[in-house]
Amino acid sequence: xxxxxxxxxxxxxxxxxxxxxxxxxxxxxxxxxxxxxxxxxxxxxxxxxxxxxxxxxxxxxxxxxxxxxxxxxxxxxxxxxxxxxxxxxxxxxxxxxxxxxxxxxxxxxxxxxxxxxxxxxxxxxxxxxxxxxxxxxxxxxxxxxxxxxxxxxxxxxxxxxxxxxxxxxxxxxxxxxxxxxxxxxxxxxxxxxxxxxxxxxxxxxxxxxxxxxxxxxxxxxxxxxxxxxxxxxxxxxxxxxxxxxxxxxxxxxxxxxx
Amino acid sequence: xxxxxxxxxxxxxxxxxxxxxxxxxxxxxxxxxxxxxxxxxxxxxxxxxxxxxxxxxxxxxxxxxxxxxxxxxxxxxxxxxxxxxxxxxxxxxxxxxxxxxxxxxxxxxxxxxxxxxxxxxxxxxxxxxxxxxxxxxxxxxxxxxxxxxxxxxxxxxxxxxxxxxxxxxxxxxxxxxxxxxxxxxxxxxxxxxxxxxxxxxxxxxxxxxxxxxxxxxxxxxxxxxxxxxxxxxxxxxxxxxxxxxxxxxxxxxxxxxxxxxxxxxxxxxxxxxxxxxxxxxxxxxxxxxxxxxxxxxxxxxxxxxxxxxxxxxxxxxxxxxxxxxxxxxxxxxxxxxxxxxxxxxxxxxxxxxxxxxxxxxxxxxxxxxxxxxxxxxxxxxxxxxxxxxxxxxxxx
Numbered sequence: 001x002x003x004x005x006x007x008x009x010x011x012x013x014x015x016x017x018x019x020x021x022x023x024x025x026x027x028x029x030x031x032x033x034x035x036x037x038x039x040x041x042x043x044x045x046x047x048x049x050x051x052x053x054x055x056x057x058x059x060x061x062x063x064x065x066x067x068x069x070x071x072x073x074x075x076x077x078x079x080x081x082x083x084x085x086x087x088x089x090x091x092x093x094x095x096x097x098x099x100x101x102x103x104x105x106x107x108x109x110x111x112x113x114x115x116x117x118x119x120x121x122x123x124x125x126x127x128x129x130x131x132x133x134x135x136x137x138x139x140x141x142x143x144x145x146x147x148x149x150x151x152x153x154x155x156x157x158x159x160x161x162x163x164x165x166x167x168x169x170x171x172x173x174x175x176x177x178x179x180x181x182x183x184x185x186x187x188x189x190x191x192x193x194x195x196x197x198x199x200x201x202x203x204x205x206x207x208x209x210x211x212x213x214x215x216x217x218x219x220x221x222x223x224x225x226x227x228x229x230x231x232x233x234x235x236x237x238x239x240x241x242x243x244x245x246x247x248x249x250x251x252x253x254x255x256x257x258x
Numbered sequence: 259x260x261x262x263x264x265x266x267x268x269x270x271x272x273x274x275x276x277x278x279x280x281x282x283x284x285x286x287x288x289x290x291x292x293x294x295x296x297x298x299x300x301x302x303x304x305x306x307x308x309x310x311x312x313x314x315x316x317x318x319x320x321x322x323x324x325x326x327x328x329x330x331x332x333x334x335x336x337x338x339x340x341x342x343x344x345x346x347x348x349x350x351x352x353x354x355x356x357x358x359x360x361x362x363x364x365x366x367x368x369x370x371x372x373x374x375x376x377x378x379x380x381x382x383x384x385x386x387x388x389x390x391x392x393x394x395x396x397x398x399x400x401x402x403x404x405x406x407x408x409x410x411x412x413x414x415x416x417x418x419x420x421x422x423x424x425x426x427x428x429x430x431x432x433x434x435x436x437x438x439x440x441x442x443x444x445x446x447x448x449x450x451x452x453x454x455x456x457x458x459x460x461x462x463x464x465x466x467x468x469x470x471x472x473x474x475x476x477x478x479x480x481x482x483x484x485x486x487x488x489x490x491x492x493x494x495x496x497x498x499x500x501x502x503x504x505x506x507x508x509x510x511x512x513x514x515x516x517x518x519x520x521x522x523x524x525x526x527x528x529x530x531x532x533x534x535x536x537x538x539x540x541x542x543x544x545x546x547x548x549x550x551x552x553x554x555x556x557x558x559x560x561x562x563x564x565x566x567x568x569x570x571x572x573x574x575x576x577x578x579x580x581x582x583x584x585x586x587x588x589x590x591x592x593x594x595x596x597x598x599x600x601x602x603x604x605x606x607x608x609x610x611x612x613x614x615x616x617x618x619x620x621x622x623x624x625x626x627x628x629x630x631x632x633x634x635x636x637x638x639x640x641x642x643x644x645x646x647x648x649x650x651x652x653x654x
Contacts, residue, residue: 099552
């Protein structure tokens with residue numbers, strides 16, 4: 001069974017996010033280990049893109065930092081993944097933009113993910129309508145392509161989730177990633193609607209920035225995704241980020257399981 | 259040549275976050291209705307004629323033709339439109355569609371400011387709220403246009419993310435559109451981006467070739483032999499080509515900005531130097547690195563300074579129906595001076611890329627052959643910069 005599918009079973013899940021090579025590869029390895037030790041169940045590793053249109057300012061800045069010294073070859077990212085696996089058995093997925101995957105080659109990218117133990121892909125600029133070009137390779141290499149559902153998906157929900165695997169990423173507010181104080185009361189209804197069509201777990205992300213919010217979101221779903229808040233810690237603490245990442249992950253995980 | 263999913267051969271598509279999908283689909287549906295609605299088309303035509311000053315002239319360039327000694331040269335004078343460029347054709351169309359969809363606020367990206375000014379102008383005319391996204395590099399360089407937009411009642415948002423140029427302004431406008439679709443319509447400035455934009459912008463700009471074909475026929479009772487237009491994202495070029503695509507005898511030539519030369523890194527010649535990729539919602543040709551990062555681009559012309567090209571151009575290039583060539587900064591500046599002195603027209607530096615290519619092409623053609631070159635905009639905005647390029651201190 002795909003490891004992401006296995007990991008996401010049972011609810012109360014914490015999915016963390018950091019950007020590869022922000023501020024360097026060694027720190028990224030330690031950051032993933034720290035999140036794992038803090039209680040994260042899955043870590044999304046962002047592969048930086050020059051123009052991350054679906055991300056807010058915090059993650060945009062992280063992508064620019066990660067690319068500050070030039071290109072980040074995928075082979076270096078896969079080596080990093082190997083090192084992470086030597087130190088933790090946490091479930092990993094990649095989050096990146098389609099062009100990064102396209103340039104490496106769909107088949108080869110998916111094959112390398114399978115070989116190096118990356119269980120799934122999240123590609124924010126690959127909507128349902130355009131997935132057919134990538135899906136055969138996702139299936140061939142037993143990966144999960146995590147679909148995004150948004151507050152305005154409305155009558156698209158059934159189509160979006162029907163082939164979901166791993167989990168469904170419910171985007172809790174319109175627009176781009178970032179911390180927000182207000183969350184829509186529609187969320188709970190949308191989770192119910194998703195559940196009408198699939199048993200695949202639903203995790204809520206985009207804008208969660210406190211343990212209290214994480215707990216609230218977890219109550220109406222199967223888990224939460226924390227991105228910008230973790231990336232902000234990396235931005236502030238740089239090479240010293242692992243310590244606070246672990247503490248913060250642990251605080252959130254605690255709030256979720258309580 | 260568009261199919262129902264907005265593909266031009268394998269190019270185009272809708273590579274955008276889920277937040278935009280419902281809105282883009284609504285836009286495509288509504289545009290399809292508007293396209294076949296005589297009332298919408300009549301209102302569009304009325305604004306084009308009575309506000310934008312259409313039809314634009316098709317002028318015979320007598321002195322230039324004589325000087326070059328080859329093909330007869332005609333200019334399609336989009337520089338004479340209200341706001342001074344072809345941009346207004348598209349903006350009127352999209353703003354009417356926005357109104358039809360019940361939107362009250364227009365947003366747009368702009369590089370040098372031409373599309374921003376056109377959008378601000380129509381927003382003022384329609385009494386709509388307007389916000390323009392412009393990279394900070396550009397707001398610093400184009401203070402006059404920033405003030406023009408503000409004068410027209412628009413808010414100018416100086417974008418400080420990324421490299422702070424046109425592509426970052428598009429990123430910011432797409433983000434704003436994702437976050438606020440209820441009252442907002444994103445007026446895309448070129449034949450780029452996700453479906454339905456490339457098709458819609460092509461349709462709105464195709465008035466250029468619809469007119470030129472009729473005008474040319476009236477004068478010469480035949481088709482022209484070549485159409486030449488500059489290409490950044492490619493809206494004036496696709497509008498100039500559209501009604502000739504099915505006339506195989508008409509050669510279609512897009513002129514890209516080669517900057518310091520296609521052999522250098524300082525270029526914006528996407529179709530000559532780029533490769534297939536996905537960016538800004540479309541599959542097309544882009545200037546990019548091996549790992550798929552979008553490259554910074556360079557051209558003296560801010561309007562051609564874009565790392566991609568509209569998907570229909572990518573398809574026309576691949577099929578060979580259109581040819582794409584590069585013109586350097588130096589050649590464009592020479593053409594800027596040449597057309598001013600030969601024809602008494604101060605044309606936009608973007609358009610002068612097309613003029614520069616006509617200077618190479620016309621002498622190779624026979625005297626009974628004809629070229630229509632689109633002058634996409636007027637060059638007042640460029641006078642100070644060209645002066646500086648020539649070492650003249652022009653006080654703006």
